[in-house]
Amino acid sequence: MTTVSSTVAAVRPGEESAAGRVRKRLTSRTASLAAIVIAVLWTTPTFGLFLSSLRPEDQIKSTGWWTFFSDPQITLENYQEVLFGTSSSSGQMASFLVNSLVITIPSVLFPLAFAAFAAYALAWVPFRGRNWVYIGIFALQVVPLQMSLVPLLSFFSEGVSVFGTQILPAWNLEGPARFAQVWFAHTCFALPLGVFLLHNFMSELPGELMEAARVDGATHGVVFRRLVLPLVAPALATFGIFQFLWVWNDLLVALIFAGGTADSAPMTVRLAQMAGTRGNEWQRLTAGAFVSLVIPLVVFLSMQRYFVRGLLAGSVKG
């Protein structure tokens, strides 16, 4: 193959030189142009939002953010109002920010631990029917979470009763206890993908290593803690960051299980409300949206390596 191509190349250069070079330069020019156009299109909207969030209210509402360059005026008032304003029309975003944190942290921890336990059992504890359990969990990836919303909500509010007999009581959670519902829902929905991903990593660990540890008398608990967890730490980080972004950015699960008030709803719910009822209060919307973007952006940028690795391993939840 190399001999053929080199002979072809030896013939070609003469006839290619002039036209070929021009064409090559042209394509590289169009290529750069395409790259620049895409890059600009992809950053300008966010930049416009950010710049607007810093402009005074009357300016945001009367002129475009690009007039900033001819008439720069900066204020932090929008952020102050959207975060800490207490009138019902202001954002109260600080309260919702706290809710987002309270929702997200346990909703990442629980699935991480439960998926790791299950993945370890499926990969390294030989028991009968293991393949069937694995296939079962695996197959649950096809169930969209829309399929469980209505029944899960009634599970929380009415409990479980079969033919009129109450088997499990209703949760009847009020106030901050409602967060538990959201944690529960997010944990359930994260498990199929989590088990699948962590199982992929764990099953690739060298079998001799496990065997040696078991021969030395290590229990499954010890093997899991001392051997497996440290080895799959990168995979845990990957799944953790995906779950974090998923929960932090989620709207649907929160709308249904966290309600819509400052007691327990996260920032996404509040922003969606503001976009609906106060769709023209751009001074609050821009600042509020930016507040909600900052934390995931920081997490994302600081852990981009794990994120990219996860993407390539197929960890996107549809």
Next chain:
Amino acid sequence: MNLDFDFAAEQPKLVQLLLGVVAFCAVVALLLLLLDRAPMRQRARLHATILLAPALILLAIGLIVPAVRTTLLSFMNGDGSRWVGLDNYLWMFTQPEAVTVLRNTLVWVALVPILVTSVGLLYAVVVDRTRFESIAKSLVFLPMAISFVGAGIIWKFVYAYRPEGSDQIGLLNQIVVALGGTPQQWLLEPPLNTLFLIVVMVWIQAGFATVVLSAAIKGIPAEIVEAARLDGASPVQMFFQVTLPCIRSAVVVVLVTQSIGTLKLFDIVRTMTGGQFDTSVIANEMYNQAFRYGETGKGAALAVFLFVLVTPIVVYQIRQRREAAR
């Protein structure tokens, strides 16, 4: 402006968070303790049960039983008190408002995967091996970290409308006016408004395609590229005859992932139009029927239909992943 934000009011939430984390530690510690105490000579089944119990119980309560119940509910009336046979499905495929929803979903799923893949592929190819490759990729990749709600607001601002004659505050209308056109209410006019929503999805997801495809491009063996170059292939030939065939499986991954995500799309429509002006899609309509209009049966039927649409794609995706893992 009233600024006395009540920090004390936030305390119960933080207590709840603490409770949650303590509960987490307790559950994990308990499981590990049980695992250590389980007799070594015992059959592996006991160990497996301890390890699998939390996941299996949660999956049963959170996914398996609800999925079955939703399927049953889809054959019942609004409050689940009476069987109605196939009425809900009949409604979904015959009533104009429901048919619009299905048609919109079809448009979404026909356009988004193709557009996302094309833009991502184009960008990955043109920035490949340039000096600013990593920063260029990061720029396009950043929207991946943003919530769909946040992206919805960013773009609603781009589409913002002011009547003709006054200063425009939305970038798109400003451009239209600068070019001599009249400002439009982009999100109010069907059928084009669906396309303006689709732009937002493409904007968010293109970074995903760029990263996956760019990694695949880098994985093409250097000898093949070298050979093609020595043969005098032009960049365009190179792309269609070398690059594209070599990264076929990565392209499929992107197309498939995007199709699934698009079918389940909810947030963008909900934030930007609320599903009004003929822009609703299945997931949004499911939410409206089940949780706003109290039409549980119709909502359930939509959810089941979504499940039916998604299943073959996910099965295909899983097959691909397994092959890739081998």
